[in-house]
Amino acid sequence: MVTIQDVAKAAGVSAMTVSHVINDHPHVKRETRERVLRAIADLDYRVNVAARNLRTGRTGTIGLAVAEIDRPYYGQLAAAIIAAAARHDLKVAIEQTGASREGELDALALSRNRLYDGLILSTVGLGPADTDLLKVDYPMVILGERIFDGPVDHVAMPNVEGARAATAHLIERGCRRIALVEGRLGDEVDVSSLRFDGYREALEEAGIPLDPRLLIHIEAFTMEEGAAAARRLSDSGAEVDGVFCVTDTVAIGVLRGFADRGVRVPQDVKVIGFDNIAEGAYTVPSLSSIDPDHSLMASTAVRFLVGRVAEKGKKRPVAREFISRFTVVARESTGG
């Protein structure tokens, strides 16, 4: 294995100078630099990242913990984060938490083990009760809800506002009997409960009473659960002319479930989701949604994290918070 010493010897300089050349330090005569570069090329020298990491205390890798990378929402988020991290010369290692509390705690532990310079954690299972666990001594950014008070940076979606806009959009299109497909796991504040709040507010504003029979509970935000929910809703005989789904993935399942029952979208029922995943533009009918600008969220999360990494060791200042903006994307599922 060719080391920096070998290069130094070949170039007739000290390892120090080689290091300067590698790290683009000034104060190296051009001639010397060129000689070193030639030696590097000749010997096919590569820096040993492990040694550099040990010395600098950085790994050049950040962790990204998401529920499951094979769900479109997380895949698209991960792609955006990887791209944003690359602009800071950072690599991204992906952890899958399986949407469980334990999985998220595992991810926290990994960074504590100094595998990563920092962690971007997409929370699903952790709730306000776990605030203490988030008081970690390494850079972290929570990608999710504004439900934590601790000194932790947040990048969140406009859940309440977006859900209100989605519901209002259905109302504008003439819906009056609007179901909500949601999945609150307990009494805690989570994505589902925040989006429920927006749904409730929009109904109130329009003077439409909230009918508990139109709240369809699902156990996971999957297409499968969405399809089952739509079938249940249809089979129940409940009058429904609109459905707001807690995520697009669920909405795609809902579209499928309605198709199974011969319910026409948007003629019989209008459907809207949340996230604006890429697939929504290609379903039949295409899916209306709320677009929370994932790439803005991703770049902000990375920016926050990079900032924390840079100021590592300093006293922890107040937590930063960023709520993304959103737009309503009207497609065929709500009448175009």
Added chain:
Amino acid sequence: MVTIQDVAKAAGVSAMTVSHVINDHPHVKRETRERVLRAIADLDYRVNVAARNLRTGRTGTIGLAVAEIDRPYYGQLAAAIIAAAARHDLKVAIEQTGASREGELDALALSRNRLYDGLILSTVGLGPADTDLLKVDYPMVILGERIFDGPVDHVAMPNVEGARAATAHLIERGCRRIALVEGRLGDEVDVSSLRFDGYREALEEAGIPLDPRLLIHIEAFTMEEGAAAARRLSDSGAEVDGVFCVTDTVAIGVLRGFADRGVRVPQDVKVIGFDNIAEGAYTVPSLSSIDPDHSLMASTAVRFLVGRVAEKGKKRPVAREFISRFTVVARESTGG
């Protein structure tokens, strides 16, 4: 920062003994072990992975280079690989190549920089002409085609056989004018050309002449290109009663494109894809496909790679090769 020395001091032993305890070596008296463990807990000691990496020459992380993690196929593959790697205590860092030759070369370079213990490379842009570039001196497994002769392990899909089965499935369902939506980028052997071979073979076996007007070329394997292809096909007025799409993602776009033109699937045209991505079960109509058993491919790729990592430094034996099996998944898009 608390080091192994601190623990050693606190436990009244040497650092070596602490190391033995950490790494589960035998030959440590139980009493000593317990004292050490208590010290570790008391001090909240964490091993410094960077130092361990430097010493052992391993990073505990493998690279996975895919075109774009936000495409369902790669997302689902990545999830399977992360799960398989976890069973070997390995982390996975994801590189996005953007489906380009340069991106794939960059990924090769990163591993050469010893960032990873090994690399699983999903090739799209590299062709047989690049065989030399794949003669790298670190563990690597190619996830893709059997198009490389070099001493590199392969895990491939049954492209020709699967495509033949897909086409034969359409023929069985009564199709005679079968279009192929494909995207060969040049004269090289790639996914598209292999699946074309299978398509051609199936037509031959059924005595159906190949009509070049039914070969629809696309520039990328995306939903967008698929939708455009279906619209072109429909607008061309060509008689078509079946379409085999080179991937499911493209097929989902094709379904959408046909919907745009009022072409009914499967009544007017039957459609089948390749990959059996999860979304295919929830499209309307649901998508028939070829399932190449991704999880088997993923676990095999990781197994190959782990084997190479273990035998690192030894002479390079012959390349291993694994061709996955497949099943035909018949859904609504071909008549159920």
Added chain:
DNA sequence: TTGTACGCGTTATCAC
């Protein structure tokens, strides 16, 4: 502008 000396935290070797 370049070189020397040393430390980063861990583990392998080998002795006891």
Added chain:
DNA sequence: GTGATAACGCGTACAA
């Protein structure tokens, strides 16, 4: 069963 010592390869004071 336990410990002393020497690497692993790089970066950084500090000296020259």
